[in-house]
Amino acid sequence: MSPRKPTGAAVLQPEVTQAITDAVLDELAEQGYGRLSMEAVAKRASVGKSALYRRWSSKQEMVTAVVSEFSVARADVEDTGSLRGDLLLTLEAFHEWITHPQFSRIFPDLVAEGARTVEQAERTRHAIGVPRRERAEAMLRRAIARGELPGDTDLEMAMDLLAAPMYWRLVVRQAPLGPDYLDRLADLFLRALGAKV
Template sequence: MSSSPVRRAPGGPVLQDAVTAAIATAMFEELAAVGYGKLSIEAVAKRAGAGKAAVYRRWPSKQAMVLDLVTQVAVSSADTPDTGTLRGDVLAYLSGTAAALNHPLASRIVPDLLAEGSRNPEMAATLLTQVGGTRRQKVAAILRRAIERGELPADTDIELGLDFLAGPLYWRIGVLHDPMDPVRIERLTDKIICAIAAAPGSGD
């Protein structure tokens, strides 16, 4: 008998966390290997050593499975621990995000999902709100803490600042395929802070 923790789906059977974790790992590996278009529930189940029914008990479709699991990982990777300074917070965020984008699976999955979103409006909308929107809300804490500390003006443009935090890093890693060594991340941190502090404020 397995000693793995179990949970019950609403109105459904008990779901073993170990099986869910195996399916999640298999989904990311399969998605990175074949892309969203060729991804199938059957292949994910086989890679996880589970039956298709185990997948369908957790998610009603391939799209639901992918969006749920991707959202969980993307949002958790946007955690912003308070280091005590704006520079420390920005550096921690950029370093963590760079590590996530440079992961062998993420480096193949992220561009594929963005491309799929251009063909699938429902997926694009979900990625924008559940992933992009939630991540931006969490990362905004970096700038709000800096305002509270007096490191940034009270009227700092939060939305523009979030663009500065996300855009340059993704451009270098996602588009130019530059892994961004620690020295470059340090330099980018200082440039971003200067840009945010210098940008005309328009409020929150």
């Protein structure tokens, strides 16, 4: 979800937008979604509340836009030409995303908020889940086109499988990863999907 278009003669200054974005992430990490307020974000960013409302119409829209911008870009990985190469980059990017010092405190709170509020769950799914899954699906479709995965691969199941083990280990169990965890996870994924590599 992109920021609102300014009305009248208002011009959105990139440095102000960045200060607000940083403030939103800081407030989310420190206070959580439920206690975050537009007033606190404006104060932390050293701007008036009007600077926020020129960009977003509500707290919900602001949080969704900022977290989406932070999260979706981190799912962009280059095409290495092989499924295993793409898979390792994707797993590394996923690991960096959910262990980011700031975002690792935000993500569980957003998941919990989504469990409490259907509207917020839908916002998060559409702004973050859908575009991240589109990138994963593109990786899998490239592998099918190269003959590395069967043509009838269940893409929905494969995408769930891609994210679930690390999410479970790091977020739910809060267990550390061993030095070769990502390599072993990539190999497990390849075996589970019957990859030809």
